[in-house]
Amino acid sequence: MSLALAQVIDETSLTDQVRQLVQAELPPIVDAIDTGTLYPSAFMRKLGALGAFAAHADVRGVDLNPAIDAMSEVAEICGSTGFMTWCQDALVWYVANSDNVALKEKLLARVADGAMLGGTGLSNPMKSFFGIEKLKLKGTRVDGGYVVNGALPWVSNLGPDHVFGTIFETPDGEKVMFIANCADPAVELLPCDPFLAMDGTGTYGVQFRKAFIPDDMVLAHAAMPFVTKIRAGFVLLQAGMGTGIIRDCIEIMQRMKTPLGHVNKYLTAQQPEDFTSALSALENEVQILASTPYETSDFYWRRVVEARLQIGDLAMAAAHATMLHTGARGYMKSHRAQRRMREAYFVGIVTPATKQLRKMLAEMAT
Numbered sequence: 001m002s003l004a005l006a007q008v009i010d011e012t013s014l015t016d017q018v019r020q021l022v023q024a025e026l027p028p029i030v031d032a033i034d035t036g037t038l039y040p041s042a043f044m045r046k047l048g049a050l051g052a053f054a055a056h057a058d059v060r061g062v063d064l065n066p067a068i069d070a071m072s073e074v075a076e077i078c079g080s081t082g083f084m085t086w087c088q089d090a091l092v093w094y095v096a097n098s099d100n101v102a103l104k105e106k107l108l109a110r111v112a113d114g115a116m117l118g119g120t121g122l123s124n125p126m127k128s129f130f131g132i133e134k135l136k137l138k139g140t141r142v143d144g145g146y147v148v149n150g151a152l153p154w155v156s157n158l159g160p161d162h163v164f165g166t167i168f169e170t171p172d173g174e175k176v177m178f179i180a181n182c183a184d185p186a187v188e189l190l191p192c193d194p195f196l197a198m199d200g201t202g203t204y205g206v207q208f209r210k211a212f213i214p215d216d217m218v219l220a221h222a223a224m225p226f227v228t229k230i231r232a233g234f235v236l237l238q239a240g241m242g243t244g245i246i247r248d249c250i251e252i253m254q255r256m257k258t259p260l261g262h263v264n265k266y267l268t269a270q271q272p273e274d275f276t277s278a279l280s281a282l283e284n285e286v287q288i289l290a291s292t293p294y295e296t297s298d299f300y301w302r303r304v305v306e307a308r309l310q311i312g313d314l315a316m317a318a319a320h321a322t323m324l325h326t327g328a329r330g331y332m333k334s335h336r337a338q339r340r341m342r343e344a345y346f347v348g349i350v351t352p353a354t355k356q357l358r359k360m361l362a363e364m365a366t
């Protein structure tokens with residue numbers, strides 16, 4: 001069997017296995033996750049055991065499509081869990097791309113199989129690199145590592161024994177990317193006030209008070225070249241969150257045809273078929289881009305940013321149309337149309353948010 005064929009079969013079976021797990025185990029807990037009474041760590045570990053976070057852990061010749069497809073299956077049922085899947089996938093992506101052998105030996109297998117859960121605190125750094133806000137974490141060099149102070153307002157998929165990747169700045173302006181350990185008493189998790197959605201995603205404010213970061217937890221002493229290497233993957237992996245939500249919105253709109261098609265047909269250019277063809281074009285573009293995440297051309301990066309912008313826009317448009325198609329049914333708290341709408345807005349505001357993406361495109365050379 002050719003390698004290419006073997007990869008297709010592997011990818012299909014991962015997607016199928018994730019779909020089976022998700023359809024069997026996620027619907028009964030989706031409302032508890034949505035309302036924030038459940039952080040589904042046990043479910044996340046099951047996803048990890050299936051290999052949902054491991055498809056991009058070997059970076060040689062890496063293709064991000066299997067990870068994106070698996071995430072999309074999750075987000076089709078639950079946007080919050082789809083987002084947590086991205087958090088874990090981003091964490092794996094950081095560790096897998098690090099040159100720090102000690103760090104990789106310590107963490108890669110455990111984060112890739114979901115035994116160790118965690119996420120990413122790159123929103124503030126990503127905004128700072130594009131001139132939107134200042135870096136919030138400061139670190140100074142000490143023997144064998146760094147001491148870090150500061151606070152991040154929101155980091156998701158966290159718990160007392162979780163880890164996440166983020167960046168601090170030294171007094172001389174160097175940026176260092178590292179893995180923070182929530183079990184460290186100097187790293188405090190602070191509960192957040194309730195959100196519109198995503199309350200079950202283990203999202204906390206994180207306060208660093210003289211936290212010692214040993215060298216074996218440093219992803220890259222020079223963060224900027226590292227970020228340039230991982231940024232397309234960071235952005236493209238988010239595609240699965242959006243496509244899953246869009247697919248479910250299409251399915252909800254289709255179901256409304258029998259009872260309400262005679263009037264819903266006047267929702268011109270907001271029909272499920274419109275979203276199906278827009279989704280298909282977008283998935284094709286993502287599939288191409290996600291197969292070469294290390295490409296360095298400006299042209300490629302622009303396409304990545306444009307695709308990410310379109311995913312947010314399409315998710316919000318599909319969820320909006322779904323509300324109009326479902327009418328009073330979808331306006332009820334018991335109907336998932338309103339949950340999909342709240343989740344879709346998150347795709348538009350999570351970093352890189354719609355406004356940041358538009359700023360980036362406006363500032364790119366044409």
Ligand SMILES: Cc1cc2nc3c(=O)[nH]c(=O)nc-3n(C[C@H](O)[C@H](O)[C@H](O)COP(=O)(O)OP(=O)(O)OC[C@H]3O[C@@H](n4cnc5c(N)ncnc54)[C@H](O)[C@@H]3O)c2cc1C
Binds near residue numbers: 087122155350351
């Ligand atoms: C549910 C949820 C989960 C998130 N998970 C993560 C994560 O895992 N990792 C991560 O790095 N980021 C996370 N974020 C942050 C997210 O990625 C975006 O950065 C955030 O939504 C704001 O982006 P924005 O570009 O719209 O910025 P804006 O909202 O325009 O500006 C953000 C800045 O405004 C200030 N600000 C505005 N409102 C408040 C407030 N109520 N409290 C405190 N400061 C405020 C802060 O300085 C903040 O940095 C999460 C946000 C939410 C709502």
